[in-house]
Amino acid sequence: MTALTQYQRLEASGLWRADAEAQRREVIVSLGEASLTISDGNERPLAHWSLAAVERATARGELPAIYHPDGDPGETLELGEDAPEMIEGIDRVLRAISRARPRPGKLRLWITGGLAAAGVLATVFWLPGALLAYSTEVVPPVKRDEIGAALLERIERVAGRPCSASEAEEPLRALGRRVLGPERGGDLTVLRQAVPDTAHLPGGRILLNRRLVEDPEDPDVTAGYVLAEALRAGRADPLGELLQRAGLFATLKLLTTGELPESALDAHAEAILSETPARVSTEALLTAFDGAELRSSPYAYAIDMTGETTLPLIEADPRRETGSRPVLTDAEWVRLQGICTG
Secondary structure, three states: OHHHHHHOOEEEEEEEEOOOOOOOEEEEEEEOOOEEEEEOOOOOEEEEEEHHHEEEOOOOOOOOEEEEEOOOOOOEEEEOOOOHHHHHHHHHHHHHHHHHOOOHHHHHHHHHHOOOHHHHHHHHHOHHHHHHHHHHHHOOHHHHHHHHHHHHHHHHHHHOOOOOOHHHHHHHHHHHHHHHOOOOOOOEEEEOOOOOOEEEOOOOOEEEEOHHHHOOOOHHHHHHHHHHHHHHHHHOOHHHHHHHHHOHHHHHHHHHHOOOOHHHHHHHHHHHHHOOOOOOOHHHHHHHHHHOOOOOHHHHHHHOOOOOOOHHHHHOOOOOOOOOOOOOOHHHHHHHHOOOOO
């Protein structure tokens, strides 16, 4: 991003608020090539904002300068008069991004030009890929969550309401935190039917068939399925998968209006329920199980009880000798297994 070259490695102090209910706290703000990194005084990252999805809430020249992620005005960053270079750097990048964004008039010009041979070639061979890449970069997390929720609503029409016995809610969140990370306790949803095993949605949500919670005797099995699905979600942007299926005009609508056609959401929800999950390589799985301090053999035997087709996951189990770091307590596991009884 040429607008950023002279501002690389720039740092400044500011006041950051995680949400509308949180108190402001003093932070260190670092301006990178494509993002703002917000860290505490011990240099621990608190948030990463994509520069393509940052908005300024106050007028240019007004201090303090207040910024927030696109679509999430509750999370804010304030920069005062002691950070003029940082403010100028961010504002300059935002202006450059604004100039580069498609505008309705330009989009109509592209469509009209498509009648000519050169326009047809550009539309067929370049524009879809470019718009797909641009869309996956600029759509903010709050919009991804919204799209994921819309897909889940459609899936529920087939699968029924998610399992939600009250005593199992916290064990399910504990499982999410244990496998996916401390900030992702709310990213697991258990469905009564429809999903073959697991699936993932834009925004980070992972869907589990109830049998993956009710049938295993060991929570390591369920944790293994969650970990494998997280790997699938990380191989390709889930929003990109949706837009690739939806096509050019659905992508254009998302960019220009912030919404997707109902038909695109319906088609993707149907595909999630009908498609066989993509295979994850044994090497990637073993690396992930090792990093998560989980045994891979319980997951391997759950896939194939004979172990014949999953022998590498059994023989190379990274925690075969030491065992897994505990996933859930016995009491939590029992409560989680009853999540669909409520």
